[in-house]
Amino acid sequence: MPAGPTYFPIATTTLSSNVANYTFSSIPGTYTDLILVYAGTGDNGDLYLEFNGDTATNYSATNLASNGVSVISNRATNNLSYTPGNIRSTTQSVPITHIMNYSNTTTFKSFISRSGSVDYEVQARVATWRNTAAITSIAVKNTGGNLNSGSVLTLYGLAAA
Amino acid sequence: MPILGIIASQNYPRGYNESDYESIQTVTVGAGGSSSISFSSIPSTYKHLQIRYTARSTVANVNDGYTSIRFNGDATNGNYYFYHVLQGDGTSATAGAGGTNAIIYTGPCAGNSAAANVFGVGVIDILDYTSTNKNKLPRAFGGMDNNGAGKVGISSGFWFNTAAVTSITIGANAFGNNFMQYSSFALYGIKG
Numbered sequence: 248m249p250a251g252p253t254y255f256p257i258a259t260t261t262l263s264s265n266v267a268n269y270t271f272s273s274i275p276g277t278y279t280d281l282i283l284v285y286a287g288t289g290d291n292g293d294l295y296l297e298f299n300g301d302t303a304t305n306y307s308a309t310n311l312a313s314n315g316v317s318v319i320s321n322r323a324t325n326n327l328s329y330t331p332g333n334i335r336s337t338t339q340s341v342p343i344t345h346i347m348n349y350s351n352t353t354t355f356k357s358f359i360s361r362s363g364s365v366d367y368e369v370q371a372r373v374a375t376w377r378n379t380a381a382i383t384s385i386a387v388k389n390t391g392g393n394l395n396s397g398s399v400l401t402l403y404g405l406a407a408a
Numbered sequence: 409m410p411i412l413g414i415i416a417s418q419n420y421p422r423g424y425n426e427s428d429y430e431s432i433q434t435v436t437v438g439a440g441g442s443s444s445i446s447f448s449s450i451p452s453t454y455k456h457l458q459i460r461y462t463a464r465s466t467v468a469n470v471n472d473g474y475t476s477i478r479f480n481g482d483a484t485n486g487n488y489y490f491y492h493v494l495q496g497d498g499t500s501a502t503a504g505a506g507g508t509n510a511i512i513y514t515g516p517c518a519g520n521s522a523a524a525n526v527f528g529v530g531v532i533d534i535l536d537y538t539s540t541n542k543n544k545l546p547r548a549f550g551g552m553d554n555n556g557a558g559k560v561g562i563s564s565g566f567w568f569n570t571a572a573v574t575s576i577t578i579g580a581n582a583f584g585n586n587f588m589q590y591s592s593f594a595l596y597g598i599k600g
């Protein structure tokens with residue numbers, strides 16, 4: 248039977264200035280999946296996420312990308328964070344990350360992301376954070392420097408029956 | 409309707425309502441595993457369906473596990489088109505096309521040779537599932553990563569049938585393997 252309304256915006260912000268990072272904290276454990284949306288610009292670089300303050304080599308990813316000319320696949324192993332997609336300084340990027348079963352304490356956490364920017368690439372990624380802890384915070388950062396003013400970050404919770 | 413995966417759609421004329429996306433049913437595999445997952449008596453009151461999964465197959469490899477789908481109990485070979493797929497394995501990107509089959513491929517999951525606690529994840533969209541004028545075409549986005557091996561891809565397949573979808577059965581590796589404990593499948597309905 249349907250469980251009623253399911254898709255909730257947990258938190259959202261529109262950056263009022265350039266910032267080095269933004270953190271979603273005290274994430275409630277009452278949902279099943281999370282969806283993190285970044286719509287904005289930043290210094291040219293890669294958006295990256297750290298879960299629960301973990302900056303150890305516990306992240307890995309498999310990537311698929313195209314720049315409109317060629318298509319590539321590569322991977323990251325034993326990384327210090329997870330990169331959902333790139334950020335550009337003058338054109339908007341829209342990485343969307345699905346964080347599945349984030350509140351369970353049995354399995355590692357797995358994510359899938361799709362992203363794109365008109366002057367760079369379209370990307371699809373899957374990743375694992377090798378930690379069975381429930382996710383309670385997500386730090387959003389940029390390898391290139393700042394997240395720009397006007398960028399929108401939203402965290403949604405999906406509740407399953 | 410809101411863009412699947414994003415609430416704030418500028419094209420949604422009457423504004424988004426949180427009740428437009430509803431959880432219908434969730435199945436989590438218990439100890440001992442499961443040969444398949446079924447959603448039955450699916451209400452016809454939505455416009456689209458979405459399945460979100462976390463899965464691990466008993467197949468004896470790292471990244472060749474996959475989910476597969478059938479509609480309305482139809483297991484007849486030739487009634488489905490297996491897939492069109494674009495995927496990457498961390499080394500190369502490949503494109504593929506399957507032929508007619510008894511199932512539709514709907515995304516990677518972890519195999520049983522992956523490290524403990526590693527699962528694959530994915531999202532399967534089935535648009536306009538109640539239509540009786542259209543063959544049904546699920547699209548999928550998913551993958552698994554095992555810190556040195558993995559697979560990510562997008563795919564679509566085809567059911568040669570215009571019937572409204574009333575039940576969905578999901579199997580591991582074309583129903584040739586089982587899903588392992590802690591695999592979970594959640595069915596959502598999206599109003600339009």
